[in-house]
Amino acid sequence: MSTRPHGTRAPSPEDAKAQLRASIRKARLHRSERRREELALLLRDYVLAVPEVDQARCVSVYASRTHEPGTLPLIEALHARGVKVLIPCLGDGLQRGWGTYIGADDLIERAPGRPPEPSGEFLPGDAIHSADVVVVPALAVDSHGTRLGQGGGWYDRALEGLSPTVPVIALTYAAEFRGPDELPLPREAHDLGVHAVITPQGLTSLTA
Numbered sequence: 001m002s003t004r005p006h007g008t009r010a011p012s013p014e015d016a017k018a019q020l021r022a023s024i025r026k027a028r029l030h031r032s033e034r035r036r037e038e039l040a041l042l043l044r045d046y047v048l049a050v051p052e053v054d055q056a057r058c059v060s061v062y063a064s065r066t067h068e069p070g071t072l073p074l075i076e077a078l079h080a081r082g083v084k085v086l087i088p089c090l091g092d093g094l095q096r097g098w099g100t101y102i103g104a105d106d107l108i109e110r111a112p113g114r115p116p117e118p119s120g121e122f123l124p125g126d127a128i129h130s131a132d133v134v135v136v137p138a139l140a141v142d143s144h145g146t147r148l149g150q151g152g153g154w155y156d157r158a159l160e161g162l163s164p165t166v167p168v169i170a171l172t173y174a175a176e177f178r179g180p181d182e183l184p185l186p187r188e189a190h191d192l193g194v195h196a197v198i199t200p201q202g203l204t205s206l207t208a
Helices: 013-028 033-048 072-080 125-130 154-158
Strands: 058-061 084-090 096-100 133-137 140-142 168-171 196-199 202-205
Touching: 033 072, 033 168, 033 196, 058 072, 072 084, 084 125, 096 125, 096 154
Parallel strands: 058 084, 058 133, 133 168, 168 196
Antiparallel strands: 084 096, 196 202
């Protein structure tokens, strides 16, 4: 039996996503810098333990902003192995593309609130097709592979046409993963699923 008050409607997937984003972003603000750094090291170790990552020659990883699950230790570890690391970039006219990581000092925040980007050559959107593994940001993930992003649809568009054999791995904090016994995330037709989620507690394979 529904417990929704008479005359009210369930929020649309778009509204439900907006409410979840606001709640999760607020919760992320309460982690200290030291704790975020500790968790970033755990995430790095779990990602590096993935067999496909261990064998990869090219991996795409987002450059994390302050309150996102941290990726710089992972990026530096991959780079030290000789792995080519592709990082999302915005080109002229907000083109979606990629840049190649060459070092932490090269990452530039081109505008307030935007993720840091490499300063070198802007690579077109299809450069992502050279990646053996793609690591994506997420505000939340559920057991069906549904990923809640920041709301711009950047990765949903960027990953179109990616081979289904390329693992797409989302990073979140433990409380942001909804297991099989929890309410699934709202999902729309354009939402692309992920194959696995890694939290500071480990990796969970999913049905994307």
